[in-house]
Amino acid sequence: MENWGLITFRETTLLFDEAESVPRDKQNVAIDIAHELAHQWFGNLVTMRWWTDLWLNEGFATYIEYVGVDHVEPEWNMFESFSRDKMDLLRSDALKNTSPVSRKVEDASEISQKFDEISYTKGANLIRMKYSNAEENDLWYAMAKATPSDPALKDLNVVNFMNSWTRQAGYPVVSVTRDYETRRVEFEQRLFTAATDPYEKMLQQLWHIPVSYCAVGGRPQSPAVPSLGAGSRPARPPSHYPSTIHRLCMLTSTPLVSYYRVNYDKKNWELLSVALKTGQIKSPITKSQLIDDAFNLAKVSQLNYSYALGLTTCVINGEDSKMVWDLLLNNMAFLKHNLRATSGYVYFQDYMRILLAKQLEKVNYGLSKPKDDNEAFLIENLVMWECYVESPRCLKWAREQFENWTKQEDVNNNPIPSYLRGLVYNMVLRHGGRAEFDFLWRVFQTSSDPNVKTLIINNLPSTREESLITLLLERSLSEIPKQYAVAAWSVEAPVGTRLAQDFLLQNFHQVYDKFTQMDAFMFPAVLSGSFGFISTEEELTRLKNFALKHKEQLMPMSQTLQKLVDTATFRIDWVRKHAAGISKWFQDYVSGKSTLSQISTVPPTIPSPAGNSSTTPSDATPSGTTSSGTTPSGTTRADPTPSNRGITPAAA
Ligand SMILES: [Zn+2]
Incomplete structure (x- = not known):
């Protein structure tokens, strides 16, 4: 938190231990420090006139955080991350009820909702030029005054230009x-x-x-x-x-401006x-942008899916850029969630194994030490996907790693490479039972290291045992310390989310009191955990009834709720239109048939699975993942700044 002259950090966002933490933790520490330092100028010395222009504070601090970290650690390619984060945001900024960066604030209860990715990331994207004054128009006037010296910019009316981006939504x-x-x-x-x-x-x-x-x-x-x-x-x-x-x-x-x-x-x-x-x-940025655009255009039926899927074959012979993989896998994660219950899912898995094979071999399945942080990020993502598509090698490896740890006399001696721990925990919880859960729970309780605790609590909800999920939700109201409690709600669809919804409906007041007492950002995370992966009409109705019933208490979270409804509506419609055609494409590809023809949407012979919970595909990313759905558990960006980045579900 950027108090003037006294920046405060949570332990997990400041402490870094080379042996115990992962490279991503180090990056997050650097990002958070840069962000809060930037606020000493943007926000503290220079403050926006009113909350309407909160994005000036957060947009600048966010932009400067990339500049600052890039300065101290150029190898991290922070500007690739900048583009990558933008592509994540383009997904949610396409939802029906997205809002402009510059938004009227008339009531104090509206303020906390403005600390969102629109203010942070979209704000940062719209700022790539020089800063001058805090009133929005003054800023662009000042920029306009500065530009006539550049002949190319002579005729540009900066105020009109920028207003079209800051005052309009989407x-x-x-x-x-x-x-x-x-x-x-x-x-x-x-x-x-x-x-x-x-x-x-x-x-x-x-x-x-x-x-x-x-x-x-x-x-x-x-x-x-x-x-x-x-x-x-x-x-x-x-x-x-x-x-x-x-x-x-x-x-x-x-x-x-490429927004x-x-x-x-x-x-x-x-x-x-x-x-x-x-x-x-x-250029990795160009490649990623093309893939991301193609998938998102296809998602809304503006481009045939065969083009988007065709582009993914470009990595079959290997691809070293973590950014390209990030974006590609991010888009594949959407298909994974939604094809899950279709017969095409096995072909999807087969196709993913083909895509991953070469590069996995190139990085030796993560068995040798990565040559730098970038490679560690890449390996983490690739091996996680290898596990997602249930490669026998991965599950065997994860079990061996875990067993090795449980055999240690002192559990503080964890022999699993730190950057793969989240993945190992996730796999053994998902495919194991009470023994794995209890072991990790004990370490969570006894460890004094906040990074160890965070990684475990983020992964515990990926157990598939119903009793353990409910137990965890109960503990989130009692014995789990408050800074970790909300992580227990990052459950997986369909089983975990159904249980979380039940639990929330039955214990609404208790849950509400517990999480709204902490800060304004905890309860929206509970809502996203429970209702973020809706893929049936029945669940959507449940959400709407719930919102109606507790209208008054939920008023300050109206934006979160609206976003959940928009996401669910989109997802249900998507399954009806695209699932069958895409499954066919994967089937054709893995069986060696031509995939050049266009994919048909909504084939009349296949009934829509929407509305039938037993056949509707649904799934969730491992607990604690970011909205991209491609980051291993426990690597959610921790941000001391009040912000809900990373806790809202991806836009469908
Ligand atoms: Zn901030």
């Missing part, structure tokens, strides 16, 4: 359409939304968008500067591209796919 998708005969290209913008029934008013929104384009590997063909003419449906005037691009694929390049998605015509997607697989596109 963000656009730019569709690039080429005419391959006349070499003419058009750029059209519209709201990108995951809502099945978006607000009419939001559909009318337009942004000032800096769009430039280039051939793959080439230089930008037009300056990436927004002009006064922007802000119309055509994001920039149509133009003719040079013949040098003629046979190549086109790529937009947006160095200034939007890009869609292309089909032929260009095919060309991009070839460029990706043949190594012509080298």
Whole structure:
């Protein structure tokens, strides 16, 4: 917490022990310190006039946290993480009830809800320029005054430009359409939304968008500067591209503000796919953005899933970038949750094993010491996925590792490599029973190391034993110390979430009192844990009835609840539309059939599983994961700043 002159930290966000902690802990410590230090200027010395512009505090502190950490530890590629975090946010910022970064605050109870990823991450993304004053308009005026010296920026009205981003909710998708005969290209913008029934008013929104384009590997063909003419449906005037691009694929390049998605015509997607697989596109950020855009466009039926799935084959022969894997696996996690109960799930698992095989071999399955932190991050993610898809090697390995530990005379001698511990705990809890649970519970109780405690409590909810899940929820109200209690609610769907919902409904007042007494961010985490992975109409109705019944107490969490409803609605609709077609694609791929044809949506012969809890796919990420669903348990970013980053479920 960034008190002026006295920054306070939780132990887990400050203490780092080379032997016991994981590289991610070290990174989180650095990030938190940089963030709070940045607040000494942004927030403490210079304060926004009113809570409406909270994003100025948090956006700047967040942006500076990347700058600061990058300065002390350049090897971590913090600006890759910056882009990666942006892509995570683009998912939830596409929900129906997302809000602008600059939001009116009329009641004190609304303040805590504003400490969200929109203020932090979207704010940081909109700030890549120079800081001047705390009133929003002053800031852009000052920027405008500073820009005339740059001829390229002469005609730019910065206030209009930035207001279109800070005062409107959501963000656009730019569709690039080429005419391959006349070499003419058009750029059209519209709201990108995951809502099945978006607000009419939001559909009318337009942004000032800096769009430039280039051939793959080439230089930008037009300056990436927004002009006064922007802000119309055509994001920039149509133009003719040079013949040098003629046979190549086109790529937009947006160095200034790239807070939007890009869609292309089909032929260009095919060309991009070839460029990706043949190594012509080298930048990990570009690769990741293409994969992420393709999956998210497919998710809302703006692109056929065959294109997105086709792009994933680019890693089959190995891929060293942790960012590319992060984004790819992140998108695959969404499919994993939702295909879980379909017959296609086995083919999905087979396909994932094919994708992972080469790179896993390259990093020796994590059995040798990683050469640096980046490789440790990558191994953690790859081995976790190997376990997800139930590779026998992984389960055997995890059991051996765990057994080795339990045999030690002193349990404080943990022989498991620290960066793989969360994964091992998760696997043995998931596939084990009471013995594993009790052992870890004892270590949790007796250890004096907060990192050890955190890692264990984050993983305990992944047990599949119903009695143990309920026991854990009960203990969250009694013997689990308050700073760890909320982690007990990171349960897994469908069994864990169903039990958590039951428990919450039956003990509402007790749970409410316990978690709202701590701080304003605990109870929303309880709600997300219980209702964050809804995939049936029945569960959605349950959530709505619950919200109605406790309307008054839940008022301060209205945004969290709305987000849960939006996410659930989207997920249910998605399963109905896409599950069968995608399963077929995986089946065709693993059985060697062509996967070039387009995937059909909502085949009439297959009844919708939505609404039937016994057949509806659902699953959850291991407890304690971030919203990406691809981070092993216990690595949730701990943030001393009040923020709910990392506890809200991914946008569907
Ligand atoms: Zn902050």
